[in-house]
Amino acid sequence: MGYPHPSHPRETPVLSKHFGDPEARTLAGWRARGGYEGLAKALTMDPVEVQNVVKDSGLRGRGGAGFPTGVKWSFMKPDGKTHYLCVNGDESEPGTFKDREIMRWTPHQLVEGTALAAHAIYAETAYIYIRGEFDEPIRRVEAAVREAYDAGILGGNAMGSGKRLDVHVHKGAGAYICGEETALMNSLEGRRGNPRIKPPFPAVAGLFGQPTTINNVETVSAAPHIVLRGADWYKSLSTPANPKSTGTKLFSVCGNVARPGNYEVGMGFPLKDFLYELCGGPPAGRRFKAIIPGGSSVPILTPEECETAVMDYEGIQAAGSLLGSGGVICFDDTQDMVRQIARLARFYAHESCAQCTQCREGTAWTTKILERIRDGEGTMQDLDTLLAIADNMTGKTICVLSDSCATPVVSGLKKFRHEFEAKIRPSRASVMIPSFPGTVAA
Amino acid sequence: MxxxxxxxxxxxxxxxxxxxxxxxxxxxxxxxxxxxxxxxxxxxxxxxxxxxxxxxxxxxxxxxxxxxxxxxxxxxxxxYTMYHQHPVGRHFVQVCTTTPCNVCGAEDVVNAFLRETGCGELGVTSPDGRFTVIEVECLGACGFATPVMINERLVECVAADSVKDLVAGLD
CATH class of the missing domain: 1.10.10.1590 (NADH-quinone oxidoreductase subunit E)
Known part of the structure; x- marks a missing residue:
């Protein structure tokens, strides 16, 4: 299948295999497609064994940070404390809409992965936090959770294992920052979504002060496939050239591109083939001007930088950006980069939780300057000021929202400086009035 | 208030x-x-x-x-942005205008809604109490530009010229 386009022959559909197939949404349909076999197997295994399989598979966090999942799970020890799992379905990074399709089309894939991850970290309770705007995904996941309870997959004796596994869906209420893991926990506890200072890390003191693991929707959804089919199978899906990035990744593609949508490819896929062959290149008659490869918070790439890049954590980094959440935003040659970077800055200014000064002031100030340049009111000195503010916004705050605002500004100024300069009204050159020959002051 | x-x-x-x-x-x-x-x-x-x-x-x-x-x-x-601190129109229209949608013409969609609903201005409820239109930051449906939320319902791929029919279909 595939959605909104049928899967391309060069895709490797694992998570997206049943996108677009309404029958996969029901418990019966999911089971008919091999669903819940991975969870059943995991429940016969010790949590440490589950952690080890996932560690061996090389699976890394798909929310953006890319932390090895098995290692994260291994921080959770059987210490007799109440453990929690939070699944991050707050997907709000501009350009990213992959978790949405997992939840809409294969909600049981998520419920299965959530239950498996909870088991792997010695937790009995998991919360799936889904952003408030995702009305359909929330309803689909809630329906799947109900079905799973009715079938005894969840509850006091999960799949007959004698273990208790509870999964609850928690609806957000509109705040980009709640996708940051500590803000998510605050929001779930009924607080304002301000990120928390780390340490303590969630594995020590997280949700309700208890040891907690936070995983992205795509990450936990991949886990049952790995447990069922093995770490070697998962590693065989990506190019063997880079053992640090394994398996498949969902990429969301949007902006000025012929076929926007979700694509699942093995890690290490060539970015150029991805953009032109799978996504159809830029709209007819146009050329790409810029590509943001991993959601709006990562550095902007030029088409030249995309030429030889490969799509995995290290490959995109080598090209000068980050894989992030896998949201690929395309800009064609009709776009005004100053205008679009200003719009991005406005997004971050709107979404800043305002607890750190550098972010609260920096995002607003950056936006103000960029919009002034956009409107032809800027000065050359503004460009230096932007870079100075960006420097003060990077690495100095509780979370990385501030850095995320600075990133496209710095990379945009570096790669598209001529567009900024072209908008700045040249100051008038001084003109010496010539003296009139033959006239002498009396 | x-x-x-x-x-x-x-x-x-x-x-x-x-x-x-x-x-x-x-x-x-x-x-x-x-x-x-x-x-x-x-x-x-x-x-x-x-x-x-x-x-x-x-x-x-x-x-x-x-x-x-x-x-x-x-x-x-x-x-949080989704709790209404004031009463709003019967149809609360949120148009995504963040960068990925912006490059696909989202601002034209906003203007079409302001015109067709009679709201005229962002955040102002239309005189007949039917509509309130706002711009919203990323709805997480960037590949379906421009996504518009009307109350809790999402409408994908809205173009400026399809707004008139969309508005006419609402009571």
């Missing part, structure tokens, strides 16, 4: 009265969390579902139920 003294004429009807379905839903919710406070966001959603917005009286009711102060609850309400 509701006009001053509006509730003097229209006494506030509590949403979570004992024995009501809303109260039953809230009681079930409270079993999911180790603290009462964690049920705050869901309780505010239920309040908005019942009344169309989160009013000062509603805040007091929820605060009392969850052993919180009204000031605390107000602090939480104002953090």
């Amino acid at each position: 509701a006009p001053e003294g509006a509730h003097a004429h229209e006494p506030y009807a509590p949403v979570f009265t004992a024995g009501s379905p809303m109260r039953a839903r809230l009681d079930e919710l409270l079993t999911r969390y180790p603290s009462k406070m964690a049920a705050l966001l869901p309780a505010l959603w239920m309040l908005q579902e019942a009344r169309g917005w989160v009013s000062p009286d509603g805040i007091e009711e929820v605060a009392a139920l969850l052993d919180l102060t009204p000031a605390y609850v107000r602090g939480v309400v104002t953090f």
Whole structure:
């Protein structure tokens, strides 16, 4: 299948295999497609064994940070404390809409992965936090959770294992920052979504002060496939050239591109083939001007930088950006980069939780300057000021929202400086009035 | 804000009265969390579902139920963008204008909505009380530009020239 386009022959559909197939949404349909076999197997295994399989598979966090999942799970020890799992379905990074399709089309894939991850970290309770705007995904996941309870997959004796596994869906209420893991926990506890200072890390003191693991929707959804089919199978899906990035990744593609949508490819896929062959290149008659490869918070790439890049954590980094959440935003040659970077800055200014000064002031100030340049009111000195503010916004705050605002500004100024300069009204050159020959002051 | 003294004429009807379905839903919710406070966001959603917005009286009711102060609850309400702190039109229209949609013409879609609904201005309810139009930051449907949320329903791939028919189809 595939959605909104049928899967391309060069895709490797694992998570997206049943996108677009309404029958996969029901418990019966999911089971008919091999669903819940991975969870059943995991429940016969010790949590440490589950952690080890996932560690061996090389699976890394798909929310953006890319932390090895098995290692994260291994921080959770059987210490007799109440453990929690939070699944991050707050997907709000501009350009990213992959978790949405997992939840809409294969909600049981998520419920299965959530239950498996909870088991792997010695937790009995998991919360799936889904952003408030995702009305359909929330309803689909809630329906799947109900079905799973009715079938005894969840509850006091999960799949007959004698273990208790509870999964609850928690609806957000509109705040980009709640996708940051500590803000998510605050929001779930009924607080304002301000990120928390780390340490303590969630594995020590997280949700309700208890040891907690936070995983992205795509990450936990991949886990049952790995447990069922093995770490070697998962590693065989990506190019063997880079053992640090394994398996498949969902990429969301949007902006000025012929076929926007979700694509699942093995890690290490060539970015150029991805953009032109799978996504159809830029709209007819146009050329790409810029590509943001991993959601709006990562550095902007030029088409030249995309030429030889490969799509995995290290490959995109080598090209000068980050894989992030896998949201690929395309800009064609009709776009005004100053205008679009200003719009991005406005997004971050709107979404800043305002607890750190550098972010609260920096995002607003950056936006103000960029919009002034956009409107032809800027000065050359503004460009230096932007870079100075960006420097003060990077690495100095509780979370990385501030850095995320600075990133496209710095990379945009570096790669598209001529567009900024072209908008700045040249100051008038001084003109010496010539003296009139033959006239002498009396 | 509701006009001053509006509730003097229209006494506030509590949403979570004992024995009501809303109260039953809230009681079930409270079993999911180790603290009462964690049920705050869901309780505010239920309040908005019942009344169309989160009013000062509603805040007091929820605060009392969850052993919180009204000031605390107000602090939480104002953090999140989806709780309406004022009454809004029957159809609350949110148009995504963040960068990925912006490059696909989202601003033209906003202008078409402002024109066709008669709202004229962002955040202002149309004179007939039917519509309120706002710009919203990333709806997480970037590949389906421009996505528009009308109340809780998402409409994908809205173009400026399809807005007229879309608006005509709403009561």
